[in-house]
Amino acid sequence: MAAIVFKGLTKTYGTAVAVDNFSAEVQPGRVTGFLGPNGAGKSTALRCLVALATPTKGRTRILGRGYRKLKNPQTRVGVVLDSRGFHPGLTAYQNLRVLTSMGGIDKSRIDEVLAEVELADARNKRVKGFSLGMKQRLSLASALLGSPEVLVLDEPANGLDPAGIAWLRGFIKSQAEKGTTVFVSSHQLAELETIVDDVIIINKGKVVAAGSVAEVTGGERLEEAFLRLTGSGLS
Numbered sequence: 001m002a003a004i005v006f007k008g009l010t011k012t013y014g015t016a017v018a019v020d021n022f023s024a025e026v027q028p029g030r031v032t033g034f035l036g037p038n039g040a041g042k043s044t045a046l047r048c049l050v051a052l053a054t055p056t057k058g059r060t061r062i063l064g065r066g067y068r069k070l071k072n073p074q075t076r077v078g079v080v081l082d083s084r085g086f087h088p089g090l091t092a093y094q095n096l097r098v099l100t101s102m103g104g105i106d107k108s109r110i111d112e113v114l115a116e117v118e119l120a121d122a123r124n125k126r127v128k129g130f131s132l133g134m135k136q137r138l139s140l141a142s143a144l145l146g147s148p149e150v151l152v153l154d155e156p157a158n159g160l161d162p163a164g165i166a167w168l169r170g171f172i173k174s175q176a177e178k179g180t181t182v183f184v185s186s187h188q189l190a191e192l193e194t195i196v197d198d199v200i201i202i203n204k205g206k207v208v209a210a211g212s213v214a215e216v217t218g219g220e221r222l223e224e225a226f227l228r229l230t231g232s233g234l235s
């Protein structure tokens with residue numbers, strides 16, 4: 001069974017079509033890259049997937065169900081979307097404590113996940129003093145709290161410095177080695193190429209290619225294939 005399914009997903013905002021009859025599947029235990037130019041509809045599709053937006057048409061499934069139908073969702077699916085809000089006046093620890101309380105997760109996980117994202121030193125700092133990269137790490141930590149089977153990451157490299165991006169590569173690889181399904185959107189194509197098994201490419205709300213990296217690129221660099229498939233290369 002696919003870990004994630006989009007079936008005829010359409011999302012419109014007024015007359016604008018953000019996602020247009022989008023169908024795709026993410027296979028379990030694999031790292032799948034979700035690529036597309038700015039405005040292609042990636043974040044909208046991911047928001048529909050985790051019930052932060054309501055589809056206009058079609059449906060999404062994650063681990064066989066609609067996200068809202070999952071029991072203990074924090075232990076099934078970890079989510080990092082750019083819109084994720086933390087309370088600025090609370091520390092990293094306190095923010096995660098709110099989430100463990102809500103999710104019924106043992107609070108011993110907090111220090112484990114802070115160590116995993118290399119944020120242990122910032123444990124007692126207020127989030128309002130965090131850099132973008134630190135907030136991104138805290139988002140990853142929050143997604144890991146429930147030791148989920150699936151990670152949905154929308155541009156997790158956003159705000160990370162080169163060392164942070166290298167760290168993220170290792171992080172995603174280690175999650176995959178544990179058998180976690182990772183669905184990750186990114187514009188860092190050279191970076192992504194080294195960690196993904198499969199890719200789904202979306203343009204103007206529609207799928208333009210999906211499959212293993214080899215199938216989609218046919219031996220080209222991922223960036224070349226992307227530019228060709230999305231028509232955003234030089235003609």
Ligand SMILES: Nc1ncnc2c1ncn2[C@@H]1O[C@H](COP(=O)(O)OP(=O)(O)OP(=O)(O)O)[C@@H](O)[C@H]1O
Pocket residue numbers: 013016017018019036037038039040041042043044045
């Ligand atoms: N809440 C909203 N209201 C109106 N239009 C929206 C809303 N959210 C997204 N859109 C529009 O939907 C389209 C797809 O946006 P989306 O954020 O899903 O793209 P994306 O692929 O994530 O782009 P990026 O790579 O820049 O993050 C864009 O045209 C955007 O302007």
Ligand SMILES: [Mg+2]
Pocket residue numbers: 042043044154
């Ligand atoms: Mg986006």
